[in-house]
Every structure is written in structure tokens, then in C-alpha cells.
Amino acid sequence: MSTAAKPNLIGLDPVKLTALLESMGEKPYRARQLMRWVHRRGVLDFDAMTDIGKSFRERLARETALAPPEIVSRHDADDGCVKWIIRTASGSAVEAVYIPEGGRGTLCVSSQAGCILDCSFCATGKQGFDSNLTTAEIIGQIWHARRELDSFEDGAGPPVTNVVFMGMGEPLLNFDNVMDAVDLMLSDYAYGLSKRRVTISTAGVLPGLERMRGRTDVALAVSLHAPNDELRNELVPLNKKYPIAELLEAAGEYMSDLGESRDPLIEYTLIRGVNDHRKHARELAALLEDFPCKVNLIPFNEFNEVSYRRPSASSIGNFRKILQDAGLVVTVRTTRADGIAAACGQLTGAVRDQTRRRERMLRRGESGASSSGLIHSERGDSRQTARPRGTAR
């Protein structure tokens, strides 16, 4: 069997791993043993898996692989946050960020190298789309984080208690691989995370939201960023295809299917002079009046390619107060990991390949977005330019 054809066991969810081992003549408990070694103890060497018979270990070593993606570099911030740059099979790089907070450790993972959605304020979108991550590349981010933090079963390092799909890419556009990775995150034989502590964050891919129903019961975050379609069309071009009313309805249906009192998180990136005016806050409060949810305000994280700016602390406070006075539960995301460019929307990986790819696409007059048929928008249009500051005031 050639190396390329060997199944990579680290990326097989419990069902697929069990099926593969059964096809090799083994009982289902073998899959549980293997998952424990790989995902709970961080062991990749089949020889060290002592509760599996020697001859089967040798067969596994011959016919399968256990290959997490490669770490390119690690960056530690003063506040305990850690960012890893990870190479994908396609030759691109993606990022994962660990954010410790009290007893909690949140890992922000990427689902795609680049992104086709091209939200006007997001650095990942500026690279264009390169590729979907494989399940091994997604689960590899948590595997690496646990190993690097020495928090596998026998380690004493800080735990990874939460995973948020808020790194690079749109998780619902890489649905199957993301869901398989989620299954591993939740499995007691793998990472054993609570379904309330794994969050899929989406810009609003409706078919994906519909597919989530019945497939998973993890937490949901919706990237809203605007209280009306006109403004959201500008910030999140996907809105032209899936407008706000339909998005909130689909999100509400997913949550109510769960049959418990669980609310989605509404993410709202605050950009100075664009969507941070009091009238936007009032409009948002009215929009969400009858929609059970929590609101997370994300002060815009600035990066070079756009002229958008972060609002002042006082205007963020005013915005928050208007929502709170209307009865909404609101949090403001604090910026962490200063100095390692690990904040929301700043995750760009090592972009050389993707940038060149994008330049080629633009020269040919196509874009990742239009060639996918997903959204009908052009690149390089006015969305790249922020409105003159303060015009909305």
C-alpha cells in the first residue's frame, strides 16, 4: 500500500474509524482503544499502544497512518494566549489560537485555508479561498494544542475546555469535515468536550444551518454585524443570498430543535462610523426583540488592508447600554494576545500562496466567490473602502 493511499486514522470520526477497523476484521472496541491512545493520550506510535495485540499493531503501522498536520511556528503572548501556524496538505497555512481565561481554555480553530465569503472587514477574506481543511487538519489543531500545552491525559498543562470555529474560514462551507471533527471533539473516547462548549460560528450559510439540524447539537454563533439588509449586504456579501430574516429564522429553528433552553450567540463587530451608531443599536435591539439570543460585541480589530477603525471605548459602551436597556444580554469581547496578531479577523496564516492564487484569479477575471456560485459579488469593489468616518453620526 502506498503512503498516499493509507487512511489517516487521526482524522476518522468514531463511526468511520469503527467501520475501517471492522473492515480489517476487528471488533468495535478497537476503535475506542485507538481513539483513547491518539486523542486522550496524544500517542501516535502504534508500538506504544500496549493493549492492542502486537500483530494488529504491526498491521496498523503498515496499512494506516497517524499524521497530524505540521506546525510551522508557535507564538506566545504575554497574557498566556498561544497562536500556532499550521501547514495544510494544500501547502497553505492556517492558524489556531489558545485563549486561557480563569479555569477555561478556549481554542479558536480554522476550518478552511482562506475564505470565499470576503466580508469587507475580515483579513482572512482578503486572501481569497485556498482549500477546505481535512478532518485531520481540523482535529489536528486541538491535538497539537493539547500536546503543546502538555494537557493530554497525563500532562499537567492548562486544559482545552472550549472550541470555537472562529478562526479562518466558514465552517458550514466545509460541512462534512467540520462535523466529523466535531464528533471527535464530543466523543468521550476522544476530547470529551461538552456540546455547549463547542461553537460553530457562521456568516449565515443557510443550507449548512439546515443540515446542522439533526446532525449535531453544538452551540451556534451567527455573525450578524448589521441590523438591516442594506448595511449587511455591504459588510457580509453573503447576505445578498441569505438575508437577515431568513438567517435568524434558520438559526432559531436550529436552536429550538435542540429542545433545551439554549440561545445562539449573535456576533456583532463594531466598526467606527459604519455600524456603531446609536441608531444601529436601537435597530438591532428592535430586530432581536423577540429573538432569544446573547449578543457579543467585537470591537473591530484593525489590519492594514482596510481603512475601517475600531470605535472609541465610550461609543462601544453606549452601544452596549442601548442593547442592555432593551433587555438583551450583551458581552463585549476583550482583545487578547496583543503582539501576536491573534485577534478575530487577523488570522491570515502564511498567505503567500493564497495571495498569488488570488492575484491569478483576479487577472483571469474570476474570483473565488463568483466561481463557487455561492454569492454574487465582485472583489475589489467599494466594500474594500470604509465609509468616511463619522458620516453615520
Ligand code: SAH
Ligand atoms: N466564517 C465564520 C468565522 C469567522 S471568524 C463566521 O463568519 O462566523 C469569527 C468572527 O470574527 C466572525 O464574527 C467574524 O465576522 C469576526 N471578524 C472577522 N474579522 C474581524 C475583524 N477584523 N475584527 C473583528 N471581528 C472580526
